[in-house]
Amino acid sequence: MVNIEDYIPLVGQSVIDDLRLLGERLKGKVIQHINSTPMGGGVAEILNRMVPLLKDLGVDTKWDVIKGGESFFDVTKKFHNVLHGRSGEVTKNDFDIFLETSEENIKNLDTYGDIVFIHDPQPIALVKKRSNNKWLWRCHIDVSNPNEKVWDFLLDFIIKYDSAVFSAPSFSRKLPIRQFLIPPSIDPLSDKNKELPQEMIDSVLRKNNIKKDKPIITQISRFDRLKDPVGVVEAYKQVKRYINCQLILAGGTAEDDPEGFKVLSEVKESANNDPDIHILLLPHDDIAVNALQRASDVVVQKSLKEGFGLTVAEALWKAKPVVASNVGGIPLQIKHKYSGLLCHSVEGASFAIKQLLTSPEYAKKLGENGREHIRNNFLITRHLRDYMLLFLSLYHAEDIVYL
Numbered sequence: 001m002v003n004i005e006d007y008i009p010l011v012g013q014s015v016i017d018d019l020r021l022l023g024e025r026l027k028g029k030v031i032q033h034i035n036s037t038p039m040g041g042g043v044a045e046i047l048n049r050m051v052p053l054l055k056d057l058g059v060d061t062k063w064d065v066i067k068g069g070e071s072f073f074d075v076t077k078k079f080h081n082v083l084h085g086r087s088g089e090v091t092k093n094d095f096d097i098f099l100e101t102s103e104e105n106i107k108n109l110d111t112y113g114d115i116v117f118i119h120d121p122q123p124i125a126l127v128k129k130r131s132n133n134k135w136l137w138r139c140h141i142d143v144s145n146p147n148e149k150v151w152d153f154l155l156d157f158i159i160k161y162d163s164a165v166f167s168a169p170s171f172s173r174k175l176p177i178r179q180f181l182i183p184p185s186i187d188p189l190s191d192k193n194k195e196l197p198q199e200m201i202d203s204v205l206r207k208n209n210i211k212k213d214k215p216i217i218t219q220i221s222r223f224d225r226l227k228d229p230v231g232v233v234e235a236y237k238q239v240k241r242y243i244n245c246q247l248i249l250a251g252g253t254a255e256d257d258p259e260g261f262k263v264l265s266e267v268k269e270s271a272n273n274d275p276d277i278h279i280l281l282l283p284h285d286d287i288a289v290n291a292l293q294r295a296s297d298v299v300v301q302k303s304l305k306e307g308f309g310l311t312v313a314e315a316l317w318k319a320k321p322v323v324a325s326n327v328g329g330i331p332l333q334i335k336h337k338y339s340g341l342l343c344h345s346v347e348g349a350s351f352a353i354k355q356l357l358t359s360p361e362y363a364k365k366l367g368e369n370g371r372e373h374i375r376n377n378f379l380i381t382r383h384l385r386d387y388m389l390l391f392l393s394l395y396h397a398e399d400i401v402y403l
């Protein structure tokens with residue numbers, strides 16, 4: 001059971017009092033979140049915690065998931081990649097498949113919310129159903145350099161919404177509707193982030209045949225090319241020439257991500273049976289992710305593109321020194337040389353990892369700064385406040401609202 005009062009020791013009483021006040025103002029409104037997967041990936045991760053907390057604050061909140069077959073999720077994955085700026089051909093057939101499944105969902109999914117809160121492109125077309133309720137489109141993707149064909153296609157839907165929400169200023173686009181900037185967050189009390197006893201961390205390591213006899217470098221991510229797991233293996237190999245260390249690459253695959261198994265086999269090939277590379281498939285095990293992050297000496301997130309990068313916030317909250325690419329929402333979380341190290345290449349990543357492994361005091365300081373930065377900016381309590389202000393603002397369309 002989630003209880004908002006449990007957050008008082010972490011963020012203070014006044015933050016929780018403010019949330020209660022905002023919750024009261026939203027009494028009588030139904031907020032309906034809709035996305036494309038109940039688990040796997042950052043959006044589901046956030047909704048799993050956000051929905052019960054909003055309910056605890058007295059806000060009537062529901063969460064529905066659209067349905068789609070393999071071909072639909074192949075197309076939406078392609079959309080996701082090219083919106084992130086990756087090359088790829090999107091055909092008329094792809095758009096037809098997208099529209100066909102969208103029509104099915106339009107027919108079968110009841111959009112009963114006073115506020116319908118649509119996450120990402122997959123359910124975007126549901127807005128065709130809008131009546132006199134309010135509609136929000138929440139874009140979790142970095143669309144600063146999107147494939148124009150796909151963006152234009154989505155734009156026809158986006159303009160039907162009341163407002164759009166982006167994670168970082170650089171992601172927003174010129175739009176004829178109001179835009180809000182709201183970065184995501186992590187929940188410090190979830191299984192993924194709560195404190196763990198050392199025995200539990202050790203038992204997760206034992207279960208995965210990992211010994212603590214050499215420093216542990218870890219990247220937790222879906223097996224997705226944009227997370228560059230092969231680049232992480234290369235960086236590790238460069239570090240290994242100087243420092244005897246081990247690498248954990250852990251990730252499951254999300255239900256709406258059909259590419260995972262292919263990428264996993266590429267990673268295995270590049271690992272070439274090195275016994276110090278542990279490739280772990282984690283079928284939705286938050287305690288295991290938590291334990292692996294806590295057991296790490298350095299956490300890496302070498303993404304080529306990133307929405308926000310929740311894994312970075314998760315590691316920083318655990319006061320871990322983090323090496324991560326300077327992409328997407330990562331620089332919001334890491335101020336270079338203050339709350340972690342930013343990198344731009346395999347060489348840059350390996351240089352930074354070496355530096356952290358050989359300077360434990362420096363690494364510790366970065367981790368501590370990182371934890372405070374997350375406490376002040378990226379915990380779910382801040383996110384709840386921003387979302388509730390956003391909901392209220394929909395009923396005050398003429399006012400200018402600063403979040």
Ligand code: UDP
Nearest residue numbers: 041042045221222250251252282309310311
């Ligand atoms: N995650 C997980 N198990 C895995 C891989 C990832 O629980 O095997 C979690 C990870 O801890 C984080 C989320 O999934 O909470 C991924 O969010 P992020 O923003 O890092 O990336 P996304 O997958 O949304 O691109």
